Amino acid sequence: MTLLPAVRSRDEADLYLELHPCPRCGAMEAAWDEAPAAQGTRPAYRYSGRCADCGDQREFLFALPEGQPAPAAPGPHPTNRFGGPQPSALLDPGEWLLVADWCGEASEIAERQGDDAEAADLRWTAVAAMEEVRKFVPTEGDVVPESAFWSTRGRTVYQRDPGRFRRRRLEGIRDFYLDHMPWSPS
Numbered sequence: 001m002t003l004l005p006a007v008r009s010r011d012e013a014d015l016y017l018e019l020h021p022c023p024r025c026g027a028m029e030a031a032w033d034e035a036p037a038a039q040g041t042r043p044a045y046r047y048s049g050r051c052a053d054c055g056d057q058r059e060f061l062f063a064l065p066e067g068q069p070a071p072a073a074p075g076p077h078p079t080n081r082f083g084g085p086q087p088s089a090l091l092d093p094g095e096w097l098l099v100a101d102w103c104g105e106a107s108e109i110a111e112r113q114g115d116d117a118e119a120a121d122l123r124w125t126a127v128a129a130m131e132e133v134r135k136f137v138p139t140e141g142d143v144v145p146e147s148a149f150w151s152t153r154g155r156t157v158y159q160r161d162p163g164r165f166r167r168r169r170l171e172g173i174r175d176f177y178l179d180h181m182p183w184s185p186s
Helices: 010-019 093-112 116-134 152-160 167-179
Strands: 003-006 033-039 042-050 057-063
Touching: 010 042, 010 057, 010 093, 033 057, 093 116, 093 152, 093 167, 116 167
Parallel strands: 003 057
Antiparallel strands: 033 042, 042 057
16 A cells, blocks of 8 residues: 555545545545554554445555654644645645635535535635645745646646636635635634
8 A cells, every 4th residue: 555645634634535536436435444554664544444335445544744643633723624834745736726616616505505504614614725725835936836736636727727826816715715704613
């Protein structure tokens, strides 16, 4: 089994699992078991489970940051739910933007259906995903560099509209989600 890059939080691991459906049938659902593991001397965390549709056994082995015995719990603020100040090594900025788009659209549907709690949770996830994209903008830069996109899905999102990865536009999208929150978390 190939060791994946370091996972910063359980939410990031869960999102990675959701973005990587069963290769046999394409189903997203599985009952995941999680446990500490190792790859040689490198600390790791294993997620294993059976696909809910076809029954295939699936397994992912995530590296852990040094000194971290398990994926971290989410941060105290909803926008810190995926990790610390460093960019993700699991998902590239295009994948994070795609997650923000999906959650933003789903939050509008939930709001129209009168489910303000679900709409707010989805919108906070969109905000957190936008913050993850922003982590790929260099400190002295204005745009996510093209070299930051390593996944096929992420490169596709980038190639459709590279302008969406400019700092001001990223902040504008994030601010839109914040301004249209159905309610604030307590």
